Amino acid sequence: MTDDRIPVSREGERPIGVFDSGVGGLTVVKELFGQLPGENIIYFGDTARVPYGIKSDRTVVKFSLQNSRFLAQFKIKLLIVACNTASAVGLDILRKEFPFPVLGVIEPGARAALRLAKNKRIGVIGTEATVSSRAYVKLIEGINPSARIFSQACSLFVPLVEEGWLEGEITAAVVRKYLSSLKKKSIDSLILGCTHYPLLKPLLQKEMEGIVLIDSAREVVAEAKKVLGDRGMLGAGNRTPYRRYYVSDMPARFVRVGKMFLGEDITPVEQVEIEKY
């Protein structure tokens, strides 16, 4: 892997790097397509070591460093950590280690929730690991101690999304079951604290009528746009931006499930030995 295939003539042409433990971070890539269509993108999905949520902090930090070193080779101008677990435990270390700005998905989502929730009653849904880490709770309470946060783990959402069951009676029933307790808490906004959840937005919004859904993927990309704009490093001039996808194991499933996330074919995808980095 060398970067000689990638022309780097101006700062703006350098790619944005995105990594996730698997396929979920493609919701961030889709937001990049929408909000920053001129950007070159390098994505890494750690499909050989997914999921991160059940692993110890030390292991997640080690994996995050390897993923970032792999992406750094491409002379990325900004790194988005699209994995909630890695965002919760690894950002400080990555920021010390690398010269480029590093954004995670938790802080932008938390700030958006505080901005949009009138009565500061905020719901958070995520995987069991994200919810029990209390990452959103600690961050939001750190910014505004008067905020009230109500969390709910929704363990079946990821498998439902990966199975492609984005609508229909079964998924609607699962959504109803998980959200019933949050509905009673009079929350103003609900943070989708997992990169898979934006695919369930229609069902979630129907169940949580009148409540603002906070999509961390959208928020982190808005933040990336601001950071790059401030530094004069936007890639708007790239007429035919490239997108490259790398995974650590067997691309077949990534390509199939990922297509649902992106709404288009994922190509090119290449497998890499991430343990070497």
Added chain:
Amino acid sequence: MTDDRIPVSREGERPIGVFDSGVGGLTVVKELFGQLPGENIIYFGDTARVPYGIKSDRTVVKFSLQNSRFLAQFKIKLLIVACNTASAVGLDILRKEFPFPVLGVIEPGARAALRLAKNKRIGVIGTEATVSSRAYVKLIEGINPSARIFSQACSLFVPLVEEGWLEGEITAAVVRKYLSSLKKKSIDSLILGCTHYPLLKPLLQKEMEGIVLIDSAREVVAEAKKVLGDRGMLGAGNRTPYRRYYVSDMPARFVRVGKMFLGEDITPVEQVEIEKY
């Protein structure tokens, strides 16, 4: 980790070793409690590296060797590989490497299905990885080429079981959805090709009325009983058999979810660094 805490006075007193990629292999332990209540048991659940199904054969073989070396320290008299993926790719290598008999979950299940299916029309359900490996299909067709095998991946069953939703409308609807195509194939028997699935037996049997459900955990323990009996190595004389559980990451979730599998508290559980083995 040494074996000096474990008294070994006679062959029968040596423990049976069981490993799985996670918590699912506890269905095998439960069968051991039932069919071989006098046996000492050492269980290893590779909770830090779960799931195996999405990993390459080479990686799964490496993990299986490490897990077996860990268990071999306890002077086990027999090893049960309670993981479908490891059973499909690792048995031959483990049998060459270790002096004790090594049993997997696939072959006993396949043989039972052939024995019990009158018209040799056999259904197999499992994870996406197990189904796409075609391990059951190849083995059954190898034994009886006239058998017809119909497979169905049921990706949501494991998360449903781990969430504890063993009954109720949602799980019943998921079962109906996955099994609808198999119901039209006039199968005689249905292999539960995943160690989690025995917990869904009541719902599965209701949906597949009159069809024999083949529980691989039960079949592999019946095989273990035969192998040990033939060698005069049954542990029936152990008055107070010990059971010890080891995991590779954070025991909390293993203890909570595992209790549902065993129907009793799991104790003692200890965390080990499996990469060292």
